[in-house]
Amino acid sequence: MYSEKVMDHFTNPRNVGEIKNADGIGEVGNPKCGDIMKMYLKIEDGVITDVKFKTFGCGAAIATSSMATELVKGKTIEEALKVTNKRVAEELGGLPSAKLHCSLLAEQAIKAALLDYAKKN
Amino acid sequence: MYSEKVMDHFTNPRNVGEIKNADGIGEVGNPKCGDIMKMYLKIEDGVITDVKFKTFGCGAAIATSSMATELVKGKTIEEALKVTNKRVAEELGGLPSAKLHCSLLAEQAIKAALLDYAKKN
């Protein structure tokens, strides 16, 4: 049902945690299941130098967020805005269609964190 | 939003895994989110001597299953049938109402595993 990459990122999620004094914080919720995702960004000279996330969400939410943080780390804000949930799912080798809504959380949380950063600067 | 006990069982879930040659296996799905839970029971002389679970479900599903496995381990089949999701949620110090549907997975998976055992014996 799940690809090897999904299982890898679910059982060993990358970049889990918080960033104290983050430059941008995004918090989004999944209306379908009530889950919440929080994303923290450290941004220097327009580049995302660090990113961490926290969620109580399901395995698909954990795996997509883990992959999404890897895709935006070291990237510029403009590049990060192009990381869609479709792209993340592709990098993971696909997701069951019933779980695609969970993968939305990662994209939305990154965009919310970038918006938070933009508002503050 | 979540009690300390929920966070404890989410971050350090008890009895995660599979049992080879389990006497009863229950697999149930959450229609609301598409998540799946699998429960394995080892039963000797009417007593649950071992129990393990696997899920790709959210933190609430993980925490309730972890607590539920602790509640049924060492118990008779009759005692295990009395472990409801309400009881599990109480032992966890409560769950947000949006996540109560996730806690159903644990109760249903145990009952499905006991039914599987009954059918085989």
Ligand code: FES
């Ligand atoms: S949201 Fe799927 S089990 Fe909780």
